[in-house]
Amino acid sequence: MKKYLIIIPLAAVMVSSCSVKSPTEGSIVIDMAKKGAEVPSSMYGVFFEEINHAGDGGLYAELVQNRSFEEKEYPEGYFAEGDKLHAPPLKNHLTMKVSEETYRWNSEDIPGWSLESTGAEKAGMKLTRQNPLDPATPNSLQIIIPKDAGESVLVNGGYWGMGVKSGECYDLRFYLRTDEYKGGLIVRLMSSGGQVIANAAINISKNPGWNEYKVPMIPGQTDAKARLTFGFSGEGTIWIDYVSLFPENTFKNRPNGLRKDVAEFLADLHPAFIRWPGGCIVEGISLINRVEWKKTLGDPMTRSGQYDTWGYRNTYGFGYHEFLQYCEDIGAKGMFVCNVGLGCQYRVGDACKDGDVQFYINDVLDAIEYAVGDQSSQWGATRIAAGHPEPFPLQYIEIGNENWGPLYNQRFETFYKAIKAKYPQLTLISNHSLKSDMSGVTRTDMIDPHWYVDPDFFFDNSHIFDTLPRGKYGIYVGEYACNQKVGGGNMLAALSEAAFITGMERNSDLVKMASYAPLFENRNDRTWPVNLIWIDNLEVVGRSSYYVQKVMAENKPTYNLKTVIIPRAVSTIEPKAGNSFADSTRQFSVGGYDETTGEIIVKVVNAEEKPWQAKISINRGGRISRHGEAVTLRADSLKAENSFEEPLKISPVTTKYDAFSNEFDYEFEPCSLTILRIGIEK
Numbered sequence: 102m103k104k105y106l107i108i109i110p111l112a113a114v115m116v117s118s119c120s121v122k123s124p125t126e127g128s129i130v131i132d133m134a135k136k137g138a139e140v141p142s143s144m145y146g147v148f149f150e151e152i153n154h155a156g157d158g159g160l161y162a163e164l165v166q167n168r169s170f171e172e173k174e175y176p177e178g179y180f181a182e183g184d185k186l187h188a189p190p191l192k193n194h195l196t197m198k199v200s201e202e203t204y205r206w207n208s209e210d211i212p213g214w215s216l217e218s219t220g221a222e223k224a225g226m227k228l229t230r231q232n233p234l235d236p237a238t239p240n241s242l243q244i245i246i247p248k249d250a251g252e253s254v255l256v257n258g259g260y261w262g263m264g265v266k267s268g269e270c271y272d273l274r275f276y277l278r279t280d281e282y283k284g285g286l287i288v289r290l291m292s293s294g295g296q297v298i299a300n301a302a303i304n305i306s307k308n309p310g311w312n313e314y315k316v317p318m319i320p321g322q323t324d325a326k327a328r329l330t331f332g333f334s335g336e337g338t339i340w341i342d343y344v345s346l347f348p349e350n351t352f353k354n355r356p357n358g359l360r361k362d363v364a365e366f367l368a369d370l371h372p373a374f375i376r377w378p379g380g381c382i383v384e385g386i387s388l389i390n391r392v393e394w395k396k397t398l399g400d401p402m403t404r405s406g407q408y409d410t411w412g413y414r415n416t417y418g419f420g421y422h423e424f425l426q427y428c429e430d431i432g433a434k435g436m437f438v439c440n441v442g443l444g445c446q447y448r449v450g451d452a453c454k455d456g457d458v459q460f461y462i463n464d465v466l467d468a469i470e471y472a473v474g475d476q477s478s479q480w481g482a483t484r485i486a487a488g489h490p491e492p493f494p495l496q497y498i499e500i501g502n503e504n505w506g507p508l509y510n511q512r513f514e515t516f517y518k519a520i521k522a523k524y525p526q527l528t529l530i531s532n533h534s535l536k537s538d539m540s541g542v543t544r545t546d547m548i549d550p551h552w553y554v555d556p557d558f559f560f561d562n563s564h565i566f567d568t569l570p571r572g573k574y575g576i577y578v579g580e581y582a583c584n585q586k587v588g589g590g591n592m593l594a595a596l597s598e599a600a601f602i603t604g605m606e607r608n609s610d611l612v613k614m615a616s617y618a619p620l621f622e623n624r625n626d627r628t629w630p631v632n633l634i635w636i637d638n639l640e641v642v643g644r645s646s647y648y649v650q651k652v653m654a655e656n657k658p659t660y661n662l663k664t665v666i667i668p669r670a671v672s673t674i675e676p677k678a679g680n681s682f683a684d685s686t687r688q689f690s691v692g693g694y695d696e697t698t699g700e701i702i703v704k705v706v707n708a709e710e711k712p713w714q715a716k717i718s719i720n721r722g723g724r725i726s727r728h729g730e731a732v733t734l735r736a737d738s739l740k741a742e743n744s745f746e747e748p749l750k751i752s753p754v755t756t757k758y759d760a761f762s763n764e765f766d767y768e769f770e771p772c773s774l775t776i777l778r779i780g781i782e783k
C-alpha cells in the first residue's frame with residue numbers, strides 16, 4: 102500500500118507541474134497507451150433479499166396481505182409473547198453461548214384482515230386448522246355469521262393499502278367451504294374514500310369441500326390505498342382460504358409475476374446478475390427459519406412461506422423459479438446463496454450436526470439441477486414440468502451468507518468440492534472478507550467482503566484494492582452501502598459509493614462483481630436504515646445511489662486506462678500522512694475505453710459543495726474529437742435526497758459537449774458525479 106501511495110502521487114506531481122495552469126485547481130491525466138484490466142461484464146449486479154417488504158409488498162405483485170392466513174405461524178421451537186417472538190435457546194457454534202433473542206411479532210389476531218357487520222348481531226372470525234385447503238398451509242379463516250347480522254364484510258387492507266389502476270384487470274382467486282351458509286356474497290374493490298370501484302356477485306357452490314373461485318376485477322378508478330371486501334348477506338358458517346388479488350399486467354405478463362413498474366425500474370439498472378434469496382434470510386435467525394427453496398416452487402396456494410429474519414412472514418411468492426425467470430427475462434445471470442447448515446452467526450448461530458451436512462449439500466445440488474438439469478434429472482424434470490424446458494442462466498453459487506470461523510471453513514471446503522465436481526462451469530463464492538482467516542480452505546473462486554459504513558470510510562478507502570495480492574481468487578463485493586450519518590440516503594452517501602466504485606473499477610482484474618445492498622424498501626417498513634429503491638403502492642423512487650449504480654453500469658468501459666488525478670494544484674496539496682492525494686480531498690476519477698463505441702470514458706466524483714476546475718489531459722491516444730457527451734448526476738447540497746414528492750430531483754442529465762481536445766479544462770459541478778464520453782478522431 103505505502104509503496105503505491107508514495108510513487109503514484111510523485112509521478113502525478115511531475116505531470117501536474119507542467120500542465121496545470123491557474124485558475125485550474127487540479128488535473129486528471131489519462132494515458133491511452135497504458136491499457137489496464139478488462140472491466141468484466143459481470144461487474145454491476147443486484148442483491149435481492151426479503152427485507153423491508155422488498156418482495157411481499159414490493160417487487161412481488163400480490164395485493165392481498167396474509168392471503169393464506171399463515172402469518173401467525175411461527176417457526177418450530179419459537180414462542181410469541183405480545184409483540185415479541187422468542188427464539189429457542191440454542192448454542193452459538195462460535196461463542197458456545199446461548200443468547201436470549203427476541204424479534205418483532207405482529208400481535209394482531211389475524212394480520213391484514215378485519216370483519217364488520219352492519220346489523221344488530223355481529224359476525225365473528227377465527228383461524229382454524231381443521232380441513233386445511235393444502236397441508237403446507239394449515240390455517241384457514243372460519244367466519245360465523247348469526248341471524249340479523251345484516252351484511253358482514255370481511256376486509257383485506259393489503260400491504261398498507263392496495264395500489265390499483267383504472268381499467269386494468271386484477272385476478273381475484275379464493276377458496277370457500279361451507280355446508281349450510283344461506284345468502285349471497287359480493288366481492289368489491291373499495292377506494293380509499295369508501296366508494297365501490299369494482300364488484301362482482303359470487304354464486305356460492307353447494308359442492309362439499311373447498312371450491313375455487315376466480316373473478317376478474319376491473320376498477321373504474323385508480324387508487325393507491327384500495328381495499329378488497331367480501332360482503333356476506335346471509336347467515337351460517339363459511340371457511341375461506343388463499344385469497345389472492347393479482348394484477349394481470351405483471352412484468353412480461355408472467356403469471357404469479359412481478360409488479361411491472363418495480364421490475365422495470367430494477368431492469369433499468371441492467372444488472373449483470375441477481376443474488377437471491379439474500380442475505381441473512383439464507384441462514385435464518387436459527388436454522389429452522391432459513392429459506393427453503395423447494396417450498397417456494399409450484400402453485401403459490403401450496404407455498405407455506407416462513408417467518409422471516411426481518412420480522413414478518415415471507416410468503417415465498419417470489420420464489421426460486423420466479424427469481425430465475427426474472428434473471429432470464431432481463432438478461433442477468435442468477436446467483437443462488439445456499440445454507441451450509443449454520444444459522445445466522447449474528448443471531449442464534451446454531452449449527453447442524455456434521456452428520457446432517459450432506460442434507461444441505463444435496464439441497465444446493467438439487468437447486469442447481471432445478472436451474473440447469475435436463476429431463477433425465479429429478480429437478481430438471483420438475484422445472485420442465487413447471488413450463489420451462491430450457492435451462493435457466495444460473496452462474497454463481499455463494500456458499501453460505503456472512504458465515505465465518507473454523508466450522509464454516511470446514512463446511513465451505515466440503516461444499517466447494519461437491520459442487521465443483523458436478524458443476525465445474527459455475528463460479529463458487531465464499532463468505533470471506535479481505536482479512537478473514539481462511540485456514541482449511543484449499544480454494545475459492547471468489548470471496549465476498551461486505552461494507553456498511555459512513556461516507557468517510559468509502560472516501561478514505563477508494564484505494565483499498567490497489568495493493569491487494571492478485572492470483573488467488575477474485576473479489577465479489579456482495580453487499581456495500583454508505584448507510585451511516587446520511588439521513589435516508591443522501592447525495593453524500595451516493596458520492597462516497599461512487600468514489601469507492603472508481604476504486605473497484607480501477608481494480609477490475611481483482612474486483613469482478615459488486616452489488617449494493619439492500620435493494621428495496623417499502624416506504625412503510627424501513628427495517629434497514631438505507632436502501633436503494635423505495636416503493637409505494639403506485640410509485641417507485643430511486644435514491645441518488647440508485648442513479649450512481651445506473652450510470653456506472655451504463656458507462657462500463659471495456660478496459661481501464663491508467664488515470665492519475667491530482668485534486669489540487671501542487672502548492673496547495675497537503676496529503677494526510679499515509680493517504681494518497683485523492684484520499685485527502687474529495688475528488689476521485691477512473692478512466693477507461695469503450696471498444697464498442699470507440700470512446701474514452703472518464704468518471705469523476707466531486708464530493709465538495711463547490712465546483713472543481715480541472716485540466717484533463719489525454720495522452721498518447723491520437724487526436725481527440727471535439728464532440729462527445731457528459732452525463733451529470735448532481736445535487737444542490739450533499740444533504741439533498743430524492744423523495745416521493747421529488748423523485749427525480751437527483752437524477753442524471755446527459756448533454757452534448759463540443760469542446761473536448763487532448764487537453765481541455767472542465768468545471769465539475771458541486772456535489773456531482775460526471776461521466777465524460779470522449780471520441781477519438783478517425
Ligand code: AHR
Pocket residue numbers: 150152379380381382502503580618619629
Ligand atoms: O443487507 C442487509 C443484511 O446485511 C443482509 O441480510 C446481511 O447479509 C447483512 O448483514
